[in-house]
Amino acid sequence: MNKVVLVTGANSGIGMALCERLLSRDTEGLQLCLACRNMYRAQAARAALLTSHPTAQVALLQMDTSSISSVLTAAQEVKLRYNRLDYLYLNAGIMPNPQFDVKAFFKGIFSSNIITMFATGEGILTQKDDVTSDGLQEVFATNLFGHFLLIRELEPVLCQPDRTSHLIWTSSSNAHRSAFSLEDIQHRKGTQPYSSSKYASDLLNLALNTHFNKQGLYSSVICPGFVMTNLTYGILPSFPAFVWSLLMPVFWLIRMFTNTFTLTPYNGAEALFWLFKQKPESLDPQAKYHSLTSGLGNNYTQPRKMDIDLETSEALFEKLLQLESEVRKKLKEKQKASQHLHSA
Numbered sequence: 001m002n003k004v005v006l007v008t009g010a011n012s013g014i015g016m017a018l019c020e021r022l023l024s025r026d027t028e029g030l031q032l033c034l035a036c037r038n039m040y041r042a043q044a045a046r047a048a049l050l051t052s053h054p055t056a057q058v059a060l061l062q063m064d065t066s067s068i069s070s071v072l073t074a075a076q077e078v079k080l081r082y083n084r085l086d087y088l089y090l091n092a093g094i095m096p097n098p099q100f101d102v103k104a105f106f107k108g109i110f111s112s113n114i115i116t117m118f119a120t121g122e123g124i125l126t127q128k129d130d131v132t133s134d135g136l137q138e139v140f141a142t143n144l145f146g147h148f149l150l151i152r153e154l155e156p157v158l159c160q161p162d163r164t165s166h167l168i169w170t171s172s173s174n175a176h177r178s179a180f181s182l183e184d185i186q187h188r189k190g191t192q193p194y195s196s197s198k199y200a201s202d203l204l205n206l207a208l209n210t211h212f213n214k215q216g217l218y219s220s221v222i223c224p225g226f227v228m229t230n231l232t233y234g235i236l237p238s239f240p241a242f243v244w245s246l247l248m249p250v251f252w253l254i255r256m257f258t259n260t261f262t263l264t265p266y267n268g269a270e271a272l273f274w275l276f277k278q279k280p281e282s283l284d285p286q287a288k289y290h291s292l293t294s295g296l297g298n299n300y301t302q303p304r305k306m307d308i309d310l311e312t313s314e315a316l317f318e319k320l321l322q323l324e325s326e327v328r329k330k331l332k333e334k335q336k337a338s339q340h341l342h343s344a
C-alpha cells in the first residue's frame with residue numbers, strides 16, 4: 001500500500017522543498033497531498049513537482065488553516081479520499097506585518113548575544129496581528145489552531161490499530177516561553193504572536209504524544225533554521241530580491257559561526273525529511289529536531305531539548321479542547337441561522 005503524506009503550506013518555501021525531496025526519494029510509493037489555501041499556487045506547485053517526477057501521485061486539497069469552516073471541509077474531503085494517513089506535515093505558517101528593530105539588531109551585533117540573535121531572531125522582531133472572520137487571532141489560527149482542528153477531525157484515520165501515523169510540526173527556534181501565556185493563548189495582548197504560536201506548537205506536540213501514542217499516533221517538532229522564503233522576505237520588504245542575493249556571501253560567512261543559517265528551502269527541509277525516515281516510536285517528544293547546515297554546506301539533523309513542561313502542555317491542550325467546542329457550537333448556530341434565513 002502506498003503511504004499517504006499530507007503537507008500543509010506545500011506550495012512554496014520549505015513545504016514545497018520537502019515535497020520535492022520526498023518524491024526524489026520515492027516517486028512511485030507515495031501519495032502526496034498538497035493542502036494549500038490558494039489553488040492557483042497549488043496547481044503551479046503540482047505542475048513543477050510533476051515536471052521533475054512525471055509518474056508521481058500528487059493531489060491537491062483546498063484548505064485555509066486560518067478558517068474553521070475551510071479546515072472542517074478539507075478534513076471531510078481527506079476522510080473521503082484516503083483510508084490511511086501516514087504522515088501529516090503541519091507546516092503552513094505566517095508572520096504578518098513584521099517589524100524589524102534595527103536599533104536592537106545593531107546593539108545585538110556588538111553584544112555577547114550575537115549568535116543567539118542570529119539563530120533565533122530573539123529581541124529584534126515583533127508583529128502586528130489581525131482577527132479572522134471567526135473572531136480568532138490570525139497567527140494563532142493559522143499556525144496552530146487550524147492544525148489542531150485538522151488533527152482532531154482526522155483522528156479516525158490517524159489512530160489505527162495496525163500501524164503508526166506521524167504528525168510533524170514546522171516550529172521555530174523563535175518559539176520562546178516568555179512570549180506565551182496560558183491566560184492569553186491567542187496572544188491578543190502582546191507583540192510576538194509568531195513566537196507565541198510556535199511555543200504553543202511545541203507544547204501541543206508534547207500533549208499529543210501523551211494522549212495519542214497508545215493509539216499509534218506520534219508527534220514531532222522541527223526548526224528549519226533561517227531560510228530565505230516568502231516569509232523571511234517579508235521581514236525587510238524594502239529589500240528587493242537582488243539585495244537578498246547580494247547578502248548571500250554575508251550569510252554564508254555567518255553560517256561559519258551558526259549552523260542554523262540553512263538558507264535554502266532544500267536545506268531547511270532537512271529535519272522534516274529526516275523524520276520521514278525515522279521510526280516515530282524512537283523519537284524524543286521533548287526534543288525539537290533542528291535542520292542544520294555546516295560551514296562547508298553539509299546538512300544534518302540534531303535534536304535539542306525544548307524549554308517545555310508536561311503541566312503547561314496539558315493545560316494548553318485543555319484550553320484548545322475548550323476553544324474547539326466553543327467554535328463548533330458557534331458554527332452550528334451560524335449554520336442554523338442561515339438555514340432559517342433560506343427557508344423563510
Ligand SMILES: NC(=O)C1=CN([C@@H]2O[C@H](COP(=O)(O)OP(=O)(O)OC[C@H]3O[C@@H](n4cnc5c(N)ncnc54)[C@H](OP(=O)(O)O)[C@@H]3O)[C@@H](O)[C@H]2O)C=CC1
Nearest residue numbers: 009012013014037064065066092093172226227229230231
Ligand atoms: N523561513 C524561515 O526562516 C523559517 C520558517 N519557519 C516556518 O516554516 C513554515 C513554512 O514557511 P516558509 O516556507 O518559510 O514560508 P512560505 O511563506 O514560503 O510558506 C508558507 C506556506 O504556508 C502557507 N500558508 C500561509 N497561510 C496559510 C493559510 N491560512 N492556510 C493555508 N496555508 C497557508 C503559504 O501559502 P501561500 O503561498 O498561499 O501564502 C505557504 O505555502 C512556517 O510555519 C514558518 O513559520 C520556521 C522557522 C524559520
Ligand SMILES: CC(C)CCC[C@@H](C)[C@H]1CC[C@H]2C3=C(CC[C@]12C)[C@@]1(C)CCC(=O)[C@@H](C)[C@@H]1CC3
Nearest residue numbers: 117118119120121125172173174225226232235
Ligand atoms: C540586513 C542585515 C545585513 C541582515 C538582517 C538579518 C535579519 C533580517 C535576520 C537575522 C536572523 C534572522 C532570523 C529570522 C528572520 C530574519 C533574521 C532576523 C527568523 C526570526 C525567521 C523566522 C524564524 O522562525 C526564525 C527561526 C528565524 C531566526 C533567524
